[in-house]
Amino acid sequence: MYKTFEYAVGDSWLVGMYGNKAVYTIKKAEFRARDRKEIYTVDVDGTLFKYTRNRLHFILHLGVFKKLKSGTYSKYKIPEPPASVIRGYYAQMRAKEAARLERMNEKLGADARYQKIQQEISVLSHDIAKAEFNRGDAFEIRILKTKLDAAKRERAAILALFGMDQAALQKKVQCKACGDMGYLPNGKPCECVEKHLPKIMEHWEKSKDEKGERKAR
Incomplete structure (x- = not known):
């Protein structure tokens, strides 16, 4: 896909800002694939500056007195x-989340207090489910639920000592639509790809650099 730069190389304006006037001339236009931004090298009274399209547009919108000359437009791919x-990018994302959970579970797995309360919660939950299925005594079930609530509060207190909460122990998925796969079940790219595109481009550039290094060896 090709697109034309918003501003032409050679475009020049007389710009006035904060009481000062200067001549702005575009010397170079580049496309930065990493974040998909147009970057302009601009001569401002003999000093070169780099501006994104949005920043340059803001300056010109705010301070242009008149356009001095027009340049030549070019396209970029x-x-x-x-x-x-x-x-590959989404696989790394899932791997990072898996590693996060593994680190947390390792910490908790080494804590006897947490393991004990987890076992107690598991037993109480099983007993409540069994009692409700068998239409057990309502008073007995209420007592079990009171014990379960107390055990969960104790678990929360232990987690707080580690700077965690119960929600932190659940697998986090940034996109429910694709499950952090990048593609939907029908094979089409998920909408979240556009959101992650800058980081995907960085991942792409990094992978190309790594391949280049391996070839050089």
Whole structure:
């Protein structure tokens, strides 16, 4: 996919800001694939600055007195990451979440207090489910539930000592639509790919650099 730069190389304006006037001339236009932004090198009275399209647009909108000359527009190609790169990025995302859970479970697994209260919660939950299924005594069930609530509060207190809560122990999925796979069951890219595109592009660039290093060896 090709797109035309918003501003032309050679465009020049007389700009006045904060009581000062200067001539702004675009010397170079580049496309930064990492975050999909147009970057302009601008000569401001002999000093070069780099601006994004939005920043340059803001300056010109705010301070242009008049356009001095027009330049030549050029186009750039928007690179689309291949499916293997997108899948690789999401695989890393899932791996990071799995590693986070593993670290937390290792900490808790080494704590005798947590293991004991977890066992108690498991037994109480089983007893309540069994009693309700067998239509057991309502008073007995209420006592079991009171014990379960107390055990859960104790578990919460233990987790707080580790700077955690029960929600932190659940697997986190950033996108429910694709389950952090990047693609929907029908094989189409998920909408969340666009949201993660800057990081996907970084992942792509990094993977290309790593391949280049391996070839150099």
